[in-house]
Amino acid sequence: MQVKKVLTYGGIGFVAYYLFARPADAADAVRGAFDTVFTAADSLAQFVNNLA
Secondary structure, three states: OHHHHHHHHHHHHHHHHHHHHOHHHHHHHHHHHHHHHHHHHHHHHHHHHHHO
């Protein structure tokens, strides 16, 4: 349980450092993640529409 807590806090610390050290790169990473999710959702919607 202790290892999980350390890894969680380490991950949060890394994300916070990344946000403050390179805000433009962090914004690009978030934008890319959202683009991927939206593309996947659009592809799934097209697949379901083509089934009917």
